[in-house]
Amino acid sequence: MTRQALSVLTLGVADLDRSRRFYKEGFGWTPVFGNEEIDFYQLNGFVFGTWLRDKLAEDMSRDAAPSGSVALAHNVGSEEEVAPLMDRLVASGGRLLRAADAPVHGGFRGYVADPDGHAWEIAHNPDWPIDEDGSVRFEPA
Numbered sequence: 001m002t003r004q005a006l007s008v009l010t011l012g013v014a015d016l017d018r019s020r021r022f023y024k025e026g027f028g029w030t031p032v033f034g035n036e037e038i039d040f041y042q043l044n045g046f047v048f049g050t051w052l053r054d055k056l057a058e059d060m061s062r063d064a065a066p067s068g069s070v071a072l073a074h075n076v077g078s079e080e081e082v083a084p085l086m087d088r089l090v091a092s093g094g095r096l097l098r099a100a101d102a103p104v105h106g107g108f109r110g111y112v113a114d115p116d117g118h119a120w121e122i123a124h125n126p127d128w129p130i131d132e133d134g135s136v137r138f139e140p141a
Contacts (some may be wrong), residue, residue, distance in 0.1 A: 002085060005074065005134030008121070010038075010049035012056040012069030019050045032138045045135035047128070060111045060119050061098035071111075073121040075136050076129060079108040086110050086122050094120075 013019040020039055023029045031039040038051040056071055057064050089112045089118060090096050097119060098109035107125035109131045113121060128136045 002074070002076075005130075006046055006072060007075035007123070007128070007130075007134075007136045008047045008049060008071075008073035010051050010056065010070075010071040010073065012053035012066075013050045014053060016050065016052055023050070033140060040138055042138050044118070045133075047136055047138050059098075059103070060121075062119070071119045071121055073123055075123050075125060075130055077124070077130055079124045082108050082110060082122050082124055084119045086112050089114075089120070089122070 011019075016037065016039065020031070020034070023039070023041065024031075026130060029041045032042045032047075033040040037055045038049060041048045051059075051071075053066075053069055054064075056069055058084045060071060061095050074085075076085060084095070094112040095117075097111035097113050097114075100108060100122070101110050106127065107123055108124075109121050109123035112120050112122060128138055130136055
């Protein structure tokens with residue numbers, strides 16, 4: 001069965017600079033990766049992201065991501081594990097949002113909504129190793 005682990009929690013934000021200031025100056029956090037549309041922060045055992053809402057919606061294949069949008073992620077150990085897990089989630093009452101594919105930024109992922117519409121990204125990212133306990137680390141090549 002699938003390991004009980006939350007790998008990544010990503011918030012959709014309206015203004016990345018404003019969000020970055022809040023997390024850097026407010027919490028004192030430093031991104032481990034950032035560009036013009038997304039920041040990732042390594043936290044205790046998982047990665048926290050802030051992503052421009054329209055880009056998050058585009059990645060999930062949704063028309064729009066409302067204020068307060070959240071994308072949860074469950075990372076798996078190989079690309080071959082992504083689609084079967086997504087199929088199992090859909091068969092268990094979920095709804096396919098985006099079929100598994102390889103995004104331009106690397107890895108392999110797809111999205112499934114739970115019965116209440118919360119988006120789960122099921123992903124394999126070779127730059128994010130998974131420890132035995134299910135913790136992920138951001139380690140770009």
